[in-house]
Amino acid sequence: MRAVCVIGLGLIGGSILRAATAAGRQAWGATASAADEAAAAADGYAVEDVAAALRRAAAEDALVVLAVPLPSVVSVLRTVAEHAPRARLTDAVSVKQPVIDAVSHHAPFARYVGGHPMAGAAASGWAAGSSTLFHGAAWVVSAVDGTDIEVWSDVARLALDAGAHVVATDPAEHDAAVARISHLPHVLAAVLAAVGADAGPLPLALAAGSFGDGTRVAGSNPELVRAMCEGNGAALLPVLDDALGRLGAARGALASTGSLAATLREGHRGRRQLDGARAAEVRELRLDLTAPDAMAALRRTGTVGGRIVAIDTSTLTAEIPTCDHFRSP
């Protein structure tokens, strides 16, 4: 099993280091945070300074995982270029195209395959992590033509070892998707929390489940949320426009006809589609990673909502939804 070097030991990086270690791999980490460094070392994990960790990764041909917020990516990539220029490299950043651009500028010889484990928690930092954070979660691995198949497999195996399933996507398709289901929810939660808290104590005294659920992620560290959402600004803008259009249509319908029927019906259908997608029957698909069009075939599995659940030498097993769960229930 390939060794793993994790740069950044917050919630995500700290959980990756724990999960890789728990899977029996050689794994070590580094972080610019003195607090996370001390906490990880106190828990018995191998922590070095960033340059040393990367030199060791180069010497041992380890997979380097960048688990830092987007604003820190460029400076870490410069260090990668200095100490492990041809590293097997992936990341855990919540947006993919800006990281691809940064790698091509600042670590152009790195063998990079983008990653994004879709798990989180309201709390942040090493102490909030766990080896089981990714159990049952989706872990996106970018599938781009010309990708080094060996590194792609390294990343996918790490995700599977961590208990996740792999979703193979085109980076732009990923960024558009997470704008919808991760970044928009954070913006709407912030708007809802501000509207609810802006009219004195009574509304908050009456707040129950719908407000609590709808504002939960507004409790997350706002600087981390900001880096995540702003880093995907190009994909988030049209999604905000979509939401504004729908909210404006709801407002207009309520004002003119007194009806919210269309808004609530479409929302209910959307939520049932989410439930349907999670409960969908699947068929198994086997893919040969060494086929010339392997990356295109992988991207297609992601587009249709499929997930990769096993990898065996050069053959992948994907689960593809079979029933027509995506149609209106």
Add this chain to the structure above:
Amino acid sequence: MRAVCVIGLGLIGGSILRAATAAGRQAWGATASAADEAAAAADGYAVEDVAAALRRAAAEDALVVLAVPLPSVVSVLRTVAEHAPRARLTDAVSVKQPVIDAVSHHAPFARYVGGHPMAGAAASGWAAGSSTLFHGAAWVVSAVDGTDIEVWSDVARLALDAGAHVVATDPAEHDAAVARISHLPHVLAAVLAAVGADAGPLPLALAAGSFGDGTRVAGSNPELVRAMCEGNGAALLPVLDDALGRLGAARGALASTGSLAATLREGHRGRRQLDGARAAEVRELRLDLTAPDAMAALRRTGTVGGRIVAIDTSTLTAEIPTCDHFRSP
């Protein structure tokens, strides 16, 4: 303990009937739903037809609770006017001013005090209810000048018997508050669910906690949500405008400066205020229900986020937040 007659045996009415019975009261119900009627009877509860239930309420001077959706209120009030015209009357409808108007038109001699237990669940109908649904919940009781103190106490005692605490409010203030913390969350959840589901299977395959939480209430029965939100349309419109303004400001800031700092900071502050309100230290306040300005004093306790936790003959005990939890943390 005063007997209780519950009209409507869905989630809320069914839970009130169970809670009143569990508290040792004489309690019976009626419903236009054959399914709910059969389910309640099968569970051993006393169920009659609506007219008979109301005649019994008149004979026993029971408290009548209307637990039907707003669109059904007028027709039930006409039956109340026919069979129990001077009944002690409350309701569990999620909006108050329209019910006040309907009572004054259709059951003008009823001794009405508005109520709104702030609890719910994604499922609906008798089977979804429980005697503990209101434990720890807020149960709004309208405090309007000229209210019959005895009936006000009847309603408050029922709420306390059900394990809730009472929040005394002006009806218009209630309607404005629930537009913010109950009806807006449903509209935003519908918008989010539709945006998330409208771009094919990939976004839903990647959806994790933030999307799941933010769309949960979109899984509720859309007809019930519609009746609730549309019934409070007058108060909901300015709240939708508030949300549209904030979402538009977020969009504008992201497009022009690339920053979502203000939006996310205000949202985080709002969520912390919710958490602060729930954890606030309180002082006890005793109020004499027979004082000439009792209703005004009760409304003030609601406005500042207070809750009534006990009632003893004509003296109430309210808990009033003392620390400055509502300021920015």
